[in-house]
Amino acid sequence: MIEKWSEPEHAGWYLSMAGRFPHRAEGEAVVLEQIPADVRRILDLGTGDGRLLALVLSVRPGATGIALDGSEPMIEAAQLRFEGDDRVEVVTHDLGEPLPDLGTFDAVISSFAIHHLRDDRKRGLYAEIFGVLQPGGTFCNLEHVSSPTPALHARWRRSLGIQDQPEDPSNRCLDVGTQLRWFREIGFIDADCYWKWMEMALLCGLKP
Numbered sequence: 178m179i180e181k182w183s184e185p186e187h188a189g190w191y192l193s194m195a196g197r198f199p200h201r202a203e204g205e206a207v208v209l210e211q212i213p214a215d216v217r218r219i220l221d222l223g224t225g226d227g228r229l230l231a232l233v234l235s236v237r238p239g240a241t242g243i244a245l246d247g248s249e250p251m252i253e254a255a256q257l258r259f260e261g262d263d264r265v266e267v268v269t270h271d272l273g274e275p276l277p278d279l280g281t282f283d284a285v286i287s288s289f290a291i292h293h294l295r296d297d298r299k300r301g302l303y304a305e306i307f308g309v310l311q312p313g314g315t316f317c318n319l320e321h322v323s324s325p326t327p328a329l330h331a332r333w334r335r336s337l338g339i340q341d342q343p344e345d346p347s348n349r350c351l352d353v354g355t356q357l358r359w360f361r362e363i364g365f366i367d368a369d370c371y372w373k374w375m376e377m378a379l380l381c382g383l384k385p
Contacts, residue, residue, distance in 0.1 A: 199336055200374040205229060207372040207379050208286065208317045209236050216240045216283045220309065222302075223247075223272055223290020226254035227265070229319065233286060234264060243279055246290075247271035273298055276305045285309065285316045292321045292350045299351065300359045307363050310384040316365065318380045322373075323350040333376045353378050 209232060212219075216237050221230040224244035234242060244255045245268045252269050259265040270277055272294060285306045291299055306316050324330040334340045353370050357380060360368035365382025372379040 198377070200377065203374070204319050204372050204377055204379050205232055205288075208288075208319055209233060211315055211317050211371065211381055212237055212284050212286075213313075213315065218242070218280070218282045218284075220279065220282045220285045221245060222285065222287040222306075223293075224255050224267075225251050225288065225290070227258040227267075229286055229288040230265065231258060233284075234262075240264070240283075242266075243268055243282075245270050245272075245279075247273070272302060276302070276309065279309070281309050281311050281314075283311050283314050285314070286319075287317070288319045289321050291318060293347050295349060296351055299356070300363075303356075303359055304363050307365060307384055312384055314384045316360075316382050316384075317371075318356075320356075320378055320380060321348065321350055322356070322376055322378045323352050324376055325352065329375065336375065350376065353380065356380055 208229065212233055214237070217240055219230065219233060219240055219242040221227070221242060221244050224230055224246045227244050230242050230244050234240060241264045243266050244259065246252050246255060247270055252267060255267045259267060268277070268279070272290065291302060294302065310316065324333060331340065353373070357368050357370065360380065360382040364385070366385050368382035370378050371381045
């Protein structure tokens with residue numbers, strides 16, 4: 178992964194504005210709708226401070242989760258969030274490397290993390306996610322995707338109020354269509370974009 182995320186300043190900047198992304202709560206609400214009522218184990222990839230996993234567990238309190246991230250500042254934030262919650266295990270792991278053996282899961286979720294990977298690693302990770310899902314399991318990736326035109330990308334940056342800041346070199350965004358094609362090639366069914374606003378999209382698929 179990009180070393181920038183090991184810097185406390187960069188991680189802190191992201192966490193300070195994460196809750197202020199326009200329409201983010203709408204996308205998160207659609208994620209919650211996709212998590213089965215009988216879900217038991219959840220894997221959160223690139224958990225950050227555990228925001229999305231905490232939301233899922235708030236509506237699926239009988240489930241347990243693994244919060245995985247490769248950034249030490251993010252791991253510390255997740256540990257603080259889940260302190261005293263024995264439903265959650267926080268695991269340090271770089272998503273640029275193959276997933277560790279953590280068992281199987283009923284749901285895998287991710288929020289604004291996988292776009293930092295090289296494209297070949299994105300596809301490889303999607304295949305690994307398919308492999309760790311139980312039959313009938315769901316994958317929900319609330320993701321930062323690329324805009325189809327430079328003008329729309331500029332509009333996205335204005336919407337965040339960062340139009341005067343340099344581009345983040347850790348962003349390796351990819352279009353929705355390519356990623357959904359990978360989902361289907363890997364074996365996911367009902368793969369689709371379940372929600373989208375500009376460069377924020379929810380890509381979901383089920384394991385048969």
